[in-house]
Amino acid sequence: MPALLIGSISALVDTSEIQRGSFNEAFAQHGLDWNWERDDYRNLLTSNGGKQRIADFAKEQNEDVDADAVHATKSSIFQKHLANAGIKTRPGIIDAIRAAKGRGWEVGLVTTTADDNITALLDGLDELSRDDFDVVTDVTSVQESKPAGAVYEYAVEQLGEQAGECVAIEDNVGGVRAATAAGIPVVAFPNENTAGHDFGSTPVTHHVDFDELASMAAGH
Structure with a gap:
């Protein structure tokens, strides 16, 4: 079949905007002066994988960032938002x-x-x-x-x-x-x-x- x-x-x-907001909250929690505006995020979405996007962005900014840790924080935030967002x-x-x-x-x-x-x-x-x-x-x-x-x-x-x-x-x-x-x-x-x-x-x-x-x- x-x-x-x-x-x-x-x-x-x-969930795209929930994802973007969760990334930005995670950046703030990790002391990163990053904020992905919608146009930035749209461009970033031409590649796959949030963890890789963080790592690639850090490289562009010449910053040493623990992409795994930031992504784990983002995922936790994202999951909490999903529980309260009234998703359809x-x-x-x-x-x-x-x-x-x-x-x-x-x-x-x-x-x-x-x-x-x-x-x-x-x-x-x-x-x-x-x-x-x-x-x-x-x-x-x-x-x-x-x-x-x-x-x-x-x-x-x-x-x-x-x-x-x-x-x-x-x-x-x-x-x-x-x-x-x-x-x-x-x-x-x-x-x-x-x-x-x-x-x-x-x-x-x-x-x-x-x-x-x-x-x-x-x-x-």
Whole structure:
């Protein structure tokens, strides 16, 4: 059977601004005179991985920073905000998941974020739980993070599926590259801070429609 693969927690809920605010709070807690404005953050989101963004930014600023520690603080702050933010799922995503299940598809959450972030997000939602997914990946699932295709390859293997019979939804360029590297048809579903990014020839949607996704899976 085919599978619908959701490529990030921000494809489920637009957490981008919560993330940015959490980074800035973490910087302040670590005594860093950094503040990522929205335009700065939009540019930073062309690469994947918050920890790497911190390390790269520190290098640009010629500062010696413990990126692991700052990122751990940011993650803790982010998880607390998720619990209190009254988060809502993005347009069409719940209907698409339900339609996929109703059609006999498997559904995966294919991300390389920390499992604590996934738990915090799902705990903040009434409409979704971990049980709605046939596979959930996290930062420990594979050694190579996106934009490498390893996590998608892992998810497809866990599901016992064929890459061409799956379809992925991704909110950022690195995620799109990861799905493409794994041979999986993908739709870009940009969040409020990746909406201006160049997704090339990848189809872009702002409201997920299951029938459109199903037409992309081989033979369906």
